[in-house]
Amino acid sequence: xxxxxxRHGLAAATILTALILTVAGALVLAGCGSDAGAxxxxxxAASAGPITVxxxxxxxxxxxxxxxxxxSLAPANTEIAYAVGAGDKMVAGTSYDDYPEEATSLPxxxxxxxxxxxxxxxxxxxxxxAAGGIQDKLRSKLEKLGMKVYVVDxxxxxxxxxxxxxxxxxxxxxxxxxxxxxxxxxxxxxxxAQVASAAKVATFLEIYSKPLMTAGSETFIDxxxxxxxxxxxxxxxxxGFPTFSTEVLFENDPPVYIADSGSMSKPxxxxxxxxxxxxxxVNEGHVYVIDDNLIARPGPRLAQGLRELVKMxxxxxxxxx
Amino acid sequence: MTRLAxxxxxxxxxxxAGVFVACLLVxxxxxxxxxxxxxxxxxxxxxxVQGDLPNAIFWQIRLPRVLVACLVGAELAxxxxxxxxxxxxxxxxxxxxGVSSGAALGATIxxxxxxxxxxxxxxLALVGGFATLGIVWMAARRRGRIDIFVLLLAGVTISYLxxxxxxxxxxxxxxxxxxxxxxxxxxxSGRGWPDVEIALVAVPxxxxxxxxxxxxxxxxxxxxxxxxxxxxxxxxxxxxxxxxGVLTAIAVxxxxxxxxxxLVVPHIVRLLVGPGHRSLLPVSLLLGASMMGIADLLxxxxxxxxxxxxxxxxxxxxxxLFVYLLRRGRKG
Numbered sequence: 114x115x116x117x118x119x120r121h122g123l124a125a126a127t128i129l130t131a132l133i134l135t136v137a138g139a140l141v142l143a144g145c146g147s148d149a150g151a152x153x154x155x156x157x158a159a160s161a162g163p164i165t166v167x168x169x170x171x172x173x174x175x176x177x178x179x180x181x182x183x184x185s186l187a188p189a190n191t192e193i194a195y196a197v198g199a200g201d202k203m204v205a206g207t208s209y210d211d212y213p214e215e216a217t218s219l220p221x222x223x224x225x226x227x228x229x230x231x232x233x234x235x236x237x238x239x240x241x242x243a244a245g246g247i248q249d250k251l252r253s254k255l256e257k258l259g260m261k262v263y264v265v266d267x268x269x270x271x272x273x274x275x276x277x278x279x280x281x282x283x284x285x286x287x288x289x290x291x292x293x294x295x296x297x298x299x300x301x302x303x304x305x306a307q308v309a310s311a312a313k314v315a316t317f318l319e320i321y322s323k324p325l326m327t328a329g330s331e332t333f334i335d336x337x338x339x340x341x342x343x344x345x346x347x348x349x350x351x352x353g354f355p356t357f358s359t360e361v362l363f364e365n366d367p368p369v370y371i372a373d374s375g376s377m378s379k380p381x382x383x384x385x386x387x388x389x390x391x392x393x394x395v396n397e398g399h400v401y402v403i404d405d406n407l408i409a410r411p412g413p414r415l416a417q418g419l420r421e422l423v424k425m426x427x428x429x430x431x432x433x434x
Numbered sequence: 435m436t437r438l439a440x441x442x443x444x445x446x447x448x449x450x451a452g453v454f455v456a457c458l459l460v461x462x463x464x465x466x467x468x469x470x471x472x473x474x475x476x477x478x479x480x481x482x483v484q485g486d487l488p489n490a491i492f493w494q495i496r497l498p499r500v501l502v503a504c505l506v507g508a509e510l511a512x513x514x515x516x517x518x519x520x521x522x523x524x525x526x527x528x529x530x531x532g533v534s535s536g537a538a539l540g541a542t543i544x545x546x547x548x549x550x551x552x553x554x555x556x557x558l559a560l561v562g563g564f565a566t567l568g569i570v571w572m573a574a575r576r577r578g579r580i581d582i583f584v585l586l587l588a589g590v591t592i593s594y595l596x597x598x599x600x601x602x603x604x605x606x607x608x609x610x611x612x613x614x615x616x617x618x619x620x621x622x623s624g625r626g627w628p629d630v631e632i633a634l635v636a637v638p639x640x641x642x643x644x645x646x647x648x649x650x651x652x653x654x655x656x657x658x659x660x661x662x663x664x665x666x667x668x669x670x671x672x673x674x675x676x677x678x679g680v681l682t683a684i685a686v687x688x689x690x691x692x693x694x695x696x697l698v699v700p701h702i703v704r705l706l707v708g709p710g711h712r713s714l715l716p717v718s719l720l721l722g723a724s725m726m727g728i729a730d731l732l733x734x735x736x737x738x739x740x741x742x743x744x745x746x747x748x749x750x751x752x753x754x755l756f757v758y759l760l761r762r763g764r765k766g
Contacts, residue, residue: 324741359495361739
């Protein structure tokens with residue numbers, strides 16, 4: 114009887130454990146799945162067997178084993194590779210890789226706009242991390258030479274997290290990638306909580322001043338402005354990075370004016386531009402410059418950029434505990 | 435020649451002045467911000483008012499931008515007339531002298547060094563333009579006279595050289611690439627009163643060539659013939675080349691490189707009023723200003739709040755007009 118009871122107890126414990134494991138596993142998987150934004154979709158992590166992920170262009174990338182030799186064709190991709198702990202597998206980067214410090218000493222494949230296929234091949238990478246647009250066209254050439262190509266081209270903040278977890282899988286460092294994604298998720302959750310009850314604030318983000326250019330819709334910058342409790346005036350000009358009419362900027366008179374540091378504009382200069390003294394953002398001292406690397410590079414530092422953005426768009430909410 | 439001088443130039447000038455005033459008014463009346471004609475008129479009469487945003491749209495954004503566009507259009511058209519007729523080459527535009535490429539190099543250096551737009555980028559563009567003019571000048575000077583053909587070749591060569599350096603800088607400065615590309619494409623976006631002031635410096639240089647109209651008419655028959663007719667050829671060439679160089683450098687430093695106006699407006703005007711410089715110069719000035727004003731109006735309104743690069747518009751507006759006039763001219 115007692116043995117019987119023990120046996121039942123053991124069986125129950127086993128079933129319970131199995132149940133917990135299954136639920137936990139499902140939760141982990143669901144966690145991965147929920148990260149899937151515009152950037153692509155993650156597939157179940159597997160320690161053995163082929164790894165399959167979907168990249169920013171919707172293309173399925175399959176690798177039989179985790180990448181061992183990685184070439185990055187964009188500074189953001191290099192940042193992600195180091196952040197997920199695949200820095201030791203990097204064999205080459207671009208001339209513009211400046212973060213983290215170790216990346217600067219990598220061999221270079223040349224410039225961002227015109228990567229040299231021969232040069233890339235000479236490093237014998239098994240995985241090439243490309244950016245969207247012009248670089249997407251390299252894919253077929255590189256694949257013919259036996260390399261796998263993953264295109265990082267996120268259109269949302271979540272999309273960047275997806276790319277990070279995907280690259281974690283492709284490089285065999287799923288856990289560290291998940292930690293990075295969690296940090297980004299934490300920043301997003303914190304910021305969302307801060308601005309939950311705040312009214313949306315019209316925000317203009319200057320990418321360049323002559324001609325006036327902004328971040329339009331379908332960009333992760335636009336998504337981040339929205340997450341930080343703003344409405345992006347630039348989204349009215351269409352997708353990508355469009356030019357923007359100064360007259361329309363004045364007509365809308367956004368209370369917050371943020372210049373990307375890449376525009377080389379300084380808050381003092383912006384206030385001194387003809388007519389700008391009449392803008393609400395200038396009058397009330399809401400003209401800012403944000404570090405280009407924190408909002409324009411689709412990498413882990415966007416978390417920091419998001420926290421910076423909320424300080425500019427909702428200073429009162431950001432200051433509250 | 436004598437017949438040409440006797441023909442009255444005033445009807446043509448008066449007519450093109452009318453066209454210019456009409457273009458100026460239309461450019462000021464319309465824009466991407468929905469100001470009504472009544473409001474615009476109200477702002478014109480009240481003058482600039484601090485703290486009134488719609489007023490600032492008119493006085494600080496629209497008006498200076500329209501003025502800069504018209505001034506640059508006039509500068510390029512006059513420079514185009516001078517250079518086409520000095521080089522006796524219909525394909526010449528203000529940019530062949532290398533001045534624009536030199537200015538582009540100056541501006542590119544400003545962008546790469548992250549200097550502020552005003553005044554430094556403009557100053558560097560001016561310095562680049564004048565430096566190129568100086569180099570080309572030295573190359574073309576032989577025994578006290580300027581060899582026009584050496585000047586043309588030297589200009590084109592320096593132009594290529596400067597462009598090559600710009601390209602190298604563009605590749606090196608990946609982050610700033612779009613800033614350089616946009617500068618090279620040319621635009622009037624964000625231009626304000628300081629830019630108007632710079633463009634206004636060119637006004638005396640737009641008017642000066644009028645005093646050389648007779649010499650320019652004679653020079654069309656070649657330098658030898660002009661010498662026989664008692665023209666001070668070298669002095670005239672010197673003055674006109676420097677004038678065209680200054681006009682181009684100032685225009686380019688304010689707006690970047692905007693094509694087609696400097697090439698096509700002089701040809702259009704020749705088809706309309708003939709080759710005599712007493713009307714060709716002023717009419718080109720007025721119609722160059724008109725064309726650039728209208729091109730910029732279209733650039734800032736057609737797909738607002740986006741803008742079309744103004745160089746694209748000048749080509750779209752100018753090319754069909756030019757082809758039409760060429761065909762009409764041939765039939766007549």
